[in-house]
Amino acid sequence: MTDPRDPVDDLRRIAFLLERAHESTYRVRAFRTAAAVLRGKKADEIAALTRSGELVRLRGVGEVTARCVAESIAGEPPVYLRRLEATEGTPLDEAASELRAALRGDCHSHTDASDGGSPLREMVDTARELGHEYLVITDHSPRLTVANGLSAERLRAQVEQIAELNAELADGFRVLTGIEVDILDDGALDQDEDLLAALDVVVASVHSKLRMPAGDMTERMLAAIANPNVDVLGHCTGRMVTGKRKRPESEFDANAVFEACAEYGVAVEVNSRPERLDPPKRLLRLAVEAGCEFTIDTDAHAPGQLDWLDYGVSRAVACGVPADRVINTWPVERVLGRR
Structure with a gap:
């Protein structure tokens, strides 16, 4: 089995890339809020919430952020993150x-x-x-x-x-x-x-x-x-x-x-x-x-x-x-x- 990733790190990384790209504040806030909600929770607790479907019931966690967490727990970089990292821009001269x-x-x-x-x-x-x-x-x-x-x-x-x-x-x-x-x-x-x-x-x-x-x-x-x-x-x-x-x-x-x-x-x-x-x-x-x-x-x-x-x-x-x-x-x- 693939080792799980840290979902909080992935959520923060997504928010970081959105901010750097000057995306809408509400979109950034969704990922930072979800990261703040999950920060401090143990990995097995987050995994259990994901498996039971209760994760999305937490205040501050929506369907998109919950899906990213599920992908992280499964050991895969979230699709949302992969898309952002694929369009990061060109290097400086x-x-x-x-x-x-x-x-x-x-x-x-x-x-x-x-x-x-x-x-x-x-x-x-x-x-x-x-x-x-x-x-x-x-x-x-x-x-x-x-x-x-x-x-x-x-x-x-x-x-x-x-x-x-x-x-x-x-x-x-x-x-x-x-x-x-x-x-x-x-x-x-x-x-x-x-x-x-x-x-x-x-x-x-x-x-x-x-x-x-x-x-x-x-x-x-x-x-x-x-x-x-x-x-x-x-x-x-x-x-x-x-x-x-x-x-x-x-x-x-x-x-x-x-x-x-x-x-x-x-x-x-x-x-x-x-x-x-x-x-x-x-x-x-x-x-x-x-x-x-x-x-x-x-x-x-x-x-x-x-x-x-x-x-x-x-x-x-x-x-x-x-x-x-x-x-x-x-x-x-x-x-x-x-x-």
């Missing part, structure tokens, strides 16, 4: 592959503490499975209420949770504390300065009044970049190139902004989200010429999105971003040493 292999971590990710879809542990487990050495958790700041931004109290609680998780991890992987902090209208940051100073990585982004006049937007961004607690300038133009939320770039003096980033040691984020792909290539080339450092980040809001780095890598290579100026190619201790 050689130069991009080298840069992708050099990336050690991801400096911009979200959990369900703000507007992400999965808990901290699930995001960390996926980052480890992808071969990352570290993951920075950068949930939103309080003013972004639509994204359930974290108050100072909630952020401090998350910092403690991350410390406890790091104490459990035995493979050298590091979870880094962070935030995606809103740049307010006057360039101030939407969180306590003392708390920002205590975090490992601070990504500062504009999320409001994106159509502000260019002069005002430039001053707003320059003020944030000069703040000593800022490490990364996130998705600098705020554009959306696909989907229902499609919007143009914010207008600002890119030369002044990138020169300031180079002066103050603030990395320019190459945002890998396919609906953002920010900054545009013409601005990315300007940032290279200005001598900026960079991060290539997924801005992941779900575990499968942590594998979107290829989108950013391809654009970074096309624009001549030097690998040694991408800070998430650096070991974690060097990343932490920038602060």
Whole structure:
């Protein structure tokens, strides 16, 4: 007889591939929910539920996910999984592959503490499975209420949770504390300065009044970049190139902004989200010429999105971003040493 597979692993893998392919949230949620329901149950218990037909009666397990579990228990990769793995896409070219292999971590990710879809542990487990050495958790700041931004109290609680998780991890992987902090209208940051100073990585982004006049937007961004607690300038133009939320770039003096980033040691984020792909290539080339450092980040809001780095890598290579100026190619201790 064929040995049974781990149905929870198969369900998580399916959800991961669906997320990476930018499939519907409801479809992803079906597989992640079923995996969560079955996590912790013994293999013989799951097998018994499958044989009796009671599996589908569990809240959170539907007919499709139950069928996948049955196939896993029988020792066969679920058909759903095989179909997804057969259409994973094409490999990067050689130069991009080298840069992708050099990336050690991801400096911009979200959990369900703000507007992400999965808990901290699930995001960390996926980052480890992808071969990352570290993951920075950068949930939103309080003013972004639509994204359930974290108050100072909630952020401090998350910092403690991350410390406890790091104490459990035995493979050298590091979870880094962070935030995606809103740049307010006057360039101030939407969180306590003392708390920002205590975090490992601070990504500062504009999320409001994106159509502000260019002069005002430039001053707003320059003020944030000069703040000593800022490490990364996130998705600098705020554009959306696909989907229902499609919007143009914010207008600002890119030369002044990138020169300031180079002066103050603030990395320019190459945002890998396919609906953002920010900054545009013409601005990315300007940032290279200005001598900026960079991060290539997924801005992941779900575990499968942590594998979107290829989108950013391809654009970074096309624009001549030097690998040694991408800070998430650096070991974690060097990343932490920038602060």
